[in-house]
Amino acid sequence: xxxxxxxxxxxxxxxxxxxxxxxxxxxxxxxxxxxxxxxxxxxxxxxxxxxxxxxxxxxxxxxxxxxxxxxxxxxxxx
Numbered sequence: 652x653x654x655x656x657x658x659x660x661x662x663x664x665x666x667x668x669x670x671x672x673x674x675x676x677x678x679x680x681x682x683x684x685x686x687x688x689x690x691x692x693x694x695x696x697x698x699x700x701x702x703x704x705x706x707x708x709x710x711x712x713x714x715x716x717x718x719x720x721x722x723x724x725x726x727x728x729x
Contacts, residue, residue: 667675
């Protein structure tokens with residue numbers, strides 16, 4: 652993808668409310684930050700090789716931690 656914004660054809664585009672545009676920019680920034688972190692990990696692996704098994708977290712532990720975070724975000728339904 653290009654870092655350049657799409658050409659401005661304002662006649663054919665519906666403008667967003669300022670709050671919606673700000674939210675979209677914030678989401679784009681978070682997405683870009685996540686992509687940059689992922690790219691940094693891949694570059695580190697390319698430069699230094701894979702980490703040892705002892706230095707890694709098993710995927711089952713990562714899955715359970717992620718599921719616990721998701722459960723904490725959503726209240727239980729009775």
